[in-house]
Amino acid sequence: MSRKLRMGMVGGGPGGFIGNIHRKAAMLTGEIELACGAFSSRREKSGEMGRHLYLEPGRVYDSYVQMIEHEAVLPIPERVDFVSIVTPNYLHYPVAKYALEKGFPVICDKPLTIRYEESRELAAVAEAKSLPFAVTYVYSGYPMVKEARTRVLRGDLGKIRKVIATYTQGGLSKLLEAEKQKKPLWRLDPVKGGKAGSIGDIGTHAEHIVRYITGLAINEVYADLHITIAGRKIFDDGDILVHLDNGANGVISLSQVASGEKNNLAVAVYGERGSLEWKQQEPNSLVLKWGDRPSEQLKTGLNSPAVESDTLAATILPAGHPEGFIEAFSNIYRGFVCTVRRGLLKEHVNCSVPDYPEINDGVAGMAFIEAALQSTEAKKWIKVKA
DSSP states (O other): OOSOEEEEEEEOOTTOSHHHHHHHHHHHTTSEEEEEEEOOSSHHHHHHHHHHTTOOGGGBOSSHHHHHHHHHHSOTTTSOSEEEEESOGGGHHHHHHHHHHTTOOEEEOSSSOSSHHHHHHHHHHHHHHTOOEEEOOGGGGSHHHHHHHHHHHHTTTOSEEEEEEEEEOOTTSSOGGGSOOOSOGGGGOTTTTOTTTHIIIIIHHHHHHHHHHHOOOEEEEEEEEEOOSTTOOSOOEEEEEEEETTSOEEEEEEESOOTTOSSEEEEEEEESSEEEEEETTSTTEEEEEESSSOOEEEEOOTTOTTSOHHHHHTOOSOTTSOOOHHHHHHHHHHHHHHHHHHHTSOOOOOOSSOOOOBHHHHHHHHHHHHHHHHHHHHTSOEEOOO
């Protein structure tokens, strides 16, 4: 590798949560440096963030348009190599589209867009430009989720019969919209965050982990989404029955009004010969259950003899040293950066992390959201667009 890759960031200003996560994850790869940013729609806030990050004043921009236009005309040895998008949901589409059109690879937070049609358009532009595009479905970056995927795809559990994914949080148990506080309330605005609400915020994570572990597509859904808190304008709770393309059934249950819960994502996959279970709040363990022998509990660790090569490739620390959210996020960046090096920089490198969520995963997530919204309104099974 000739050098670190230069990242430009849109969003992630003072007080934001996810922008800081992206920056830390990118730095953890050891292959990325933050070169510029348009961190806020407010000039003074973007400047404040740039000073905090020790960026050159000339590389701190007032808008994403200004940043992308200026970076696009810089000499290749100076300009950014890719754009990271950590804005509210409604800005994902215009920022990503503009970056792609100017020739920049993109890594974007989820959900990919507000509307399904926008996600398809982004995918078409990325394909036409032959540009890498990652969507940060972070949970697929955990080593034990990769272990689960390897074992399911290898056939260890036999044919998959049922999948249950639950994602519960309690952060919206009160009507935060009515409180005067500094919180990311754009998530509760149907224009900026999307009417899908919780299904776009956390349900799409559950949908992706089901598809990632099983390798199966979701063909149709029967959704029962709710607005639990009076006065709220977005869905904050729901249950979704799913049919997978191998004939298996599943349930995706989500809630952000589950009082007392923090970030409780769990997935269980049941096959003909056995099953597995992974929990995000205990991410370094994977439980395997068998019909004809005792259950097993696998643990992460570079020196673990029981796990597969893809799992080890996504592992940073020896056994007994917990890895978590930032490390999983970093694995998404590691896979994406390797693709950028191979494609745009024409470097001959071996990718240590074998996969990452790409733009088609983001499109599938938006198709799932759209079908769930339609099903809730129509009160019937709805096909998920391919």
